[in-house]
Amino acid sequence: MEFDFTTLPERDRYRLLSSFVAPRPIALVTTLCPDGVANAAPMSFFNVFSQEPPIVILGIQTRPDGTVKDTVNNINARQSFCVNMVDMALAQAMITCGISYAPDVDEIATAGLTMTPASQIEGGWIAESPCAMECVVAETIRYERREIILGRVVQMHIRDNCLDDAGRYVRPENYQPIARLHADNYITSDRQFELKAPAQPPAGVTRKAAS
Template identity: 65%
Template sequence: MDFDFAELPENDRYRLLSNFVGPRPIALVTTIDEHGCNNAAPMSFFNVFSHEPPLLILGMETRPDGTAKDTVANIRRSGEFVVHMVDMAIASEMIVTGINFPSDVDEIEFAGLTSTPSVKVAAPRIEESPCAMECKVSQILDYGRRTIVIGEVMQMYVRDECMDERGRYVRPEVYQPIARMHADNYIVADNQFVLKHPAELLITRKPPALPQLK
């Protein structure tokens, strides 16, 4: 099938892109409003963008009535936010934070999660997350109803057991983030395997042995 995006309705473009570009990592983003109220919201239009400088990118849409969501409004005002990775231990709580609450509701508290002070930004860190990245806004781009936020990572927290003894590499048997597929379907990184770099394959002259996936 071929799809002409110039002719395709917006909902169909979203369906195709989000169904086939995946799994997409989930950013559970915390901000703080002008009254000091915590805000948390998940988003799956998210990824790491660069390591030098260390940049993350978020894609957020306005509400159906055209008004900005709390996360976007708070980021524009404060110029900072915290991105948390999500594992199975907090998957249900992450979904709860996605409810369209009034702006004065603390989604972290409502979801049963614990807020703790960040190091370099005012927005709180969620204690239960295996990984959190404190970010300052580098650039904000507006495309109609879509806001693209590029944030520079200023500080990163990783739960101790997620790293090896040297604090250098992730332990895949411990750190197993979830990601979004399509609609309400998610996947967990609990079936990881190794593919060697092509240079190593040239030395052995053997094709990689792929595992039997579940």
């Protein structure tokens, strides 16, 4: 099957892209409204793209009526946000936060979650999240119906049992984030396995010299 994205309707492009670029990690993004009310919204068009500088990216579309979402308004106003990773314990609360509320509604409290003051940005992070990243805006790319926001990570909060004793590697039995597949389907990372590069290249292939 072939699909010409230069002529394909937007709804079909979304369906194909989100179905095959999957699973996608979920960012439960916390921000502060101009009047100080906390806001939380789940984003599955999200990932980490660099460690130097430490950059995460959000892709946030407008509402169906074309208006800008509260998260985008808050990020543009304060130039900061926090990404809270989502595991099974947070799954239902994440869905609750995704409901369209009035700007003066505190989604975090509505979902029964706890806001912890941030260390380096305005606002806070969700205490129940296994990992939260405070970010300042590095760059924003604006399209007609979507903003691509690059955030520089300035602080990371990690639940104590998620890392080994040396603080280097994730304990997969304790950190199992969920991710979105397509439509209302999600997956959790409770089945993990290792794949290691072979010690020697295949016969007849020369390994690239180290630079």
